[in-house]
Amino acid sequence: MAKEVRELPVVEAGAVETPFGIVGYEEVVACDTTWGEHSHAFHELLWNERGASTAVVGARVWTITPSLGLWMPAGTLHSASAVAGTWLRAAFFGFRTKPSLPDVDLPVTVEITPLLRLLLERLDDPELPPDSRATTEAMILDALEPSPRELLVQAPASAFLRPIAEALRENPGDQRTLADWAAELGVSTRTVTRAFNAETGTSFARWVASVRAQHAVALLTRGWEVEAVAEQVGYRSASAFGAAFRRTTGLTPGAFRAG
Structure with a gap:
């Protein structure tokens, strides 16, 4: 079975200007894929529309699913993997956004509730007026909450x-x-x-x-x-x-x- 290894840069939190509020991303991986250790200037919320993936920070390994997402803070060194056919979803948060999480500087499992999913999907509408986009982004930041469940293994x-x-x-x-x-x-x-x-x-x-x-x-x-x-x-x-x-x-x- 074909495998793909992707290398991404290590970027410090806030080192690159992130003028966006929240931007969505999605991809269906065609083959087993791994991402080497990297970090971003912005925060990420990772989840899946279909299938499962993993994210690794140090000795901690999280499994990400359609209902259990992962908040990955800006500047956090991490690697990841996904099996063929996984439909990856993500939202990139500008470095200066302020979600209602207890500690935005630590990775944490986030419950992907129906409300949160609907709000994130609303941002994908290219015709969404600026005022509505700002309101939706504010609601997303308020709706982010740690999940009482998580698929985390600390080695x-x-x-x-x-x-x-x-x-x-x-x-x-x-x-x-x-x-x-x-x-x-x-x-x-x-x-x-x-x-x-x-x-x-x-x-x-x-x-x-x-x-x-x-x-x-x-x-x-x-x-x-x-x-x-x-x-x-x-x-x-x-x-x-x-x-x-x-x-x-x-x-x-x-x-x-x-x-």
Whole structure:
């Protein structure tokens, strides 16, 4: 399968004049595509009309979907990837715009609500009068809110947890429990629990669920059957997988299936 690697420049926040308020962008990628590390002078809101993509900042990996977007602040060094057929959407925000996010300088998952989607799509109308455009942009800035859900995996940094991280990235269906791993590492479950919380910001169970969900999205967007994906990522039934997947992504597995 053909693959494309795109290289973009590293630009400091605000280093280039951004006279626009909010400008939309979309693309359907024809083949598996990766973007090397880069940054922009402007802010980005990334989401997908169809399929899923990933964005990487340091040790953090976000999966971006039709319902879970990602706010990428100006000047943030990041890389990205998308599988063939993914319909990418983005909105570029002028450096001086002021969205109603708690901290505009940090990447954060944003809920792509029906209202936010409608407002963003309204900006695509070339006949939109200037006053209406300004009003719509102000409403978008006000409607941006962090999502209570996110498909984020923070990779553990220590050599101590590396065997767990590597094993689960290689095989998300690995059934070893926290107690199993503690025994293999020769430590207590409390020690592993504390290390995971300290290095990933979440529990072992939540981290495993996120790794599985990210892997599942990648397989679904490539056309895998739901039952096969459920087995691959460690669930005993398609129904159990579907319930866990909906809790994490807000969508059914079928929403990601390549048609």
